[in-house]
Amino acid sequence: MARIRPAVTPLLNLRCGDDLRSRLQSAGIAGEYLCFADPVCVGPAQDDGDLMAWLGMRARYVALHASQDPAAVRLRLGREYAALNGLHRREAVWFWFEHDLWDQAALIRILSLLAEKRLLRGKLHLMPADGERTFPELTDAELAALQPVPLSDLQIEQAAEAWAAFASPDPRGLDAFSRRELALPFLAAALxxxxxxxxxxxxxxxxxxxxxxxxxxxxxxxxxxxxxxxxxxxxxxxxxxxxxxxxxxxxxxxxxxxxxxxxxxxxxxxxxxxxxxxxxxxxxxxxxxxxxxxxxxxxxxxxxxxxxxxxxxx
Known part of the structure; x- marks a missing residue:
């Protein structure tokens, strides 16, 4: 019996915040929008691979950090992380992540979870940031003119390695990693x-x-x-x-x-x-x-x- 292949849905724009949701539409950029809002650049980030333990730890921190209900935060984070499991059903995923620490930390967190997913090969693209301005600071015409660049296997592998060092109890590994020649253009400075x-x-x-x-x-x-x-x-x-x-x-x-x-x-x-x-x-x-x-x-x-x-x- 022939295997039923999952339906492929259109482009997804992935961003570590909601600040581009309406802007991309006004700039005429197609696709749905996924917000990944776990602020992993602050607070605890011990990661032993147990996603349920991770979500509980991060929900407790984010709820305290933002004065929100822990149960509601846990549900939101759970939805965001669960959505990453369905990215292979997209024709393409465009990552709207800038040069700053907030974005770069979120980027390596996400790519660490996607690094072993073979069905995503060739589908992940990074939108080019200029290293100075944030994407919301660009005009609609400037946003529309940006051309996505495919994420290479090396970039994804290094992102996963960076995350492991970021989450390590010994920061000297992250220090050593940040001194290497890295394929992601803004990662070393952020780390x-x-x-x-x-x-x-x-x-x-x-x-x-x-x-x-x-x-x-x-x-x-x-x-x-x-x-x-x-x-x-x-x-x-x-x-x-x-x-x-x-x-x-x-x-x-x-x-x-x-x-x-x-x-x-x-x-x-x-x-x-x-x-x-x-x-x-x-x-x-x-x-x-x-x-x-x-x-x-x-x-x-x-x-x-x-x-x-x-x-x-x-």
């Missing part, structure tokens, strides 16, 4: 920006934490102002308002906090001392992808070496 959010050997702050603290010390007294400063000053990590809120909350924690708890935003004397280089931040416990951050960090970013290094053992 190194991610690593720079490990505690620094100089002051204990990650790069985003330092940018937030400095913006407040220089006069940004509310979250919106901090967000605008960071958004306009960091080409590789396009922070969201929720990321800024989470970092501010982290700097307000504990008896040795760096920011005053009450509004308007302003540094504590300890925060001012950390910025001046006369004191150190002891970060509250959190996961940075697969790596654990603790008050006495097991891992640091060393700016002198521009490398992830192991902290002193107790």
């Amino acid at each position: 190194r920006r991610h690593l720079r959010d490990l505690p620094w050997t100089t002051d204990g702050l990650g790069e985003t934490e330092r940018r937030v603290l400095r913006a407040i010390a220089e006069g940004a007294v509310e979250e919106g102002a901090v967000f605008r400063i960071l958004r306009n000053s960091d080409r590789v990590f396009h922070v969201t308002d929720l990321i800024v809120r989470e970092v501010i909350g982290r700097l307000r924690q504990g008896p040795n906090r760096l920011l005053m708890r009450e509004n308007p935003l302003r540094p504590t004397p300890r925060g001012a001392a950390v910025l001046a280089g006369t004191d150190r931040f002891r970060p509250p416990p959190r996961f940075h992808a697969g790596a654990h951050v603790l008050p006495d960090p097991p891992w640091f970013w060393d700016p002198a070496q521009a490398a992830a290094i192991q902290g002193p053992k107790a």
Whole structure:
């Protein structure tokens, strides 16, 4: 008996957010739209291959991060990940992922799940980003003029390798990977920006934490102002308002906090001392992808070496 082949449906546009849903239509770009909105560039990302455990972990984090109902978040994430299993039924899948850390982290997460799916060969295409502007910043005519580029086997294989290193508890593997010649054009810079959010050997702050603290010390007294400063000053990590809120909350924690708890935003004397280089931040416990951050960090970013290094053992 002849095997019944699944019906092939038209083009799918895959994006790590909803910001292009209406824009692609107005630009005359055909196809359905799939939003993959798991913000894997922030929060825990330990991945042992158990998708159910992964969804539970990410749902708990995203619900807390976005002040949403955990059950609703779990259902949404489950639908997004399940939709990836049906991509082989598409004639083509166009990936609308830019140069920044948010997009690149989502891209390697998705490709890590698709790397072994032989039915997808030749169907996956990457839309060319210019490394400066986001896709929503382009005009309709500029969007319509973009030509999809087929994702090569090497790009997909390297994306899966990058994800394994991203999710590893030891960030030195990701550091080594980011120094290689990579087929995905913006991946190395994004991964190194991610690593720079490990505690620094100089002051204990990650790069985003330092940018937030400095913006407040220089006069940004509310979250919106901090967000605008960071958004306009960091080409590789396009922070969201929720990321800024989470970092501010982290700097307000504990008896040795760096920011005053009450509004308007302003540094504590300890925060001012950390910025001046006369004191150190002891970060509250959190996961940075697969790596654990603790008050006495097991891992640091060393700016002198521009490398992830192991902290002193107790």
